[in-house]
Ligand SMILES: CC1=C(CCC(=O)O)c2cc3nc(cc4[nH]c(cc5[nH]c(cc1n2)c(C)c5CCC(=O)O)c(CCC(=O)O)c4C)C(CCC(=O)O)=C3C
């Protein structure tokens with residue numbers, strides 16, 4: 001058969017894109033129901049959720065995350081069109097409307113069967129990667145689509161240049177601003193900040209890791225921290241290489257953590273940004289800090305509350321000059337990076353762009369990838385049950401009574417949710 005130029009001999013393997021995010025409340029009435037969704041299955045009473053939700057209350061009950069996603073999605077759609085990639089984009093959240101399960105039902109009803117998911121989370125860990133894949137699996141179970149629809153997630157993209165370049169330029173501008181304000185670069189410190197996670201989750205992040213069941217498993221995890229450090233190093237090396245800064249006076253940098261939650265006796269990644277600010281101030285030698293939320297994609301509540309409000313207050317009390325760099329947000333380079341991640345899947349032979357060697361380049365997620373081995377992981381891995389693909393996770397969920405009950409409860413809680421305009 002003759003193949004003409006206008007005919008694609010191999011049709012695109014995907015027919016829709018799922019833009020997947022965390023979700024957030026839109027108004028005060030949504031705060032507790034949203035937190036119930038985030039903490040479902042852990043039996044946390046509403047009184048406790050009120051305490052947890054205090055920062056949402058103070059921000060008027062509305063998280064900026066949904067508006068930021070609406071903006072990002074419309075730019076992503078335009079960039080896909082410009083790149084000639086003709087795939088519809090659907091938006092689905094883990095914890096607020098539009099819910100992933102509702103959207104997956106709609107994607108199917110509109111005739112699509114092979115879905116490529118792009119999540120607003122750039123790193124490997126249970127919270128930042130596998131939990132999204134579990135969410136897609138739940139949506140397949142809830143809509144009775146296991147075996148009927150496939151969902152695949154793009155790789156961790158923390159080291160895509162389109163994610164890191166806007167961060168680099170933000171750090172450069174912030175350092176120039178500190179210098180202009182009279183702060184000596186040698187007394188200025190760059191604090192890269194990311195979401196703290198429990199030690200067990202951190203150790204389990206990445207494709208293969210030791211577990212209590214299998215202490216002999218080849219590689220140790222720890223990708224979450226390794227990926228962050230690789231990104232931070234690249235940013236600082238770029239500042240030196242691109243010459244806009246006096247290399248000798250390039251400030252010191254480190255990775256710190258924020259937004260810890262959970263029981264105090266459970267170890268999470270440290271130091272907390274506020275504790276570190278206190279130490280730096282006590283040690284002397286630091287008069288200004290540039291805070292870089294490298295762990296996040298947009299300026300959502302973890303950024304505008306935990307950094308711009310809490311950490312900024314800590315710095316002010318300590319007399320440290322403070323500035324916070326923007327997240328990639330809707331920077332055109334980041335939008336193009338999302339398109340490029342789609343290209344990795346739809347254009348055979350398209351080389352992944354990655355500035356580090358640490359990333360999951362290609363689909364190297366395995367059964368143990370980012371499974372944290374704690375109460376969060378669902379379904380819990382069992383001997384001989386593969387949990388590599390979203391479909392396999394969904395099949396394991398179907399075989400687990402407790403899990404199917406939880407999915408039914410979730411569906412009930414979501415019933416009647418309006419897709420916010
Ligand atoms: C690694 C990571 C990211 C980055 C990756 C990604 O972006 O996915 C992230 C993002 C976010 N986390 C967010 C909000 C929350 N995270 C919580 C709780 C937790 N996060 C965790 C980790 C992460 N979280 C963990 C280990 C927990 C405790 C256990 C659990 O509950 O799984 C809780 C419960 C309250 C509490 O426990 O104090 C809330 C309300 C929002 C929305 C912000 C908005 O509304 O603008 C966003 C983008």
Ligand SMILES: [Fe+2]
Nearest residue numbers: 127195259302
């Ligand atoms: Fe979180």
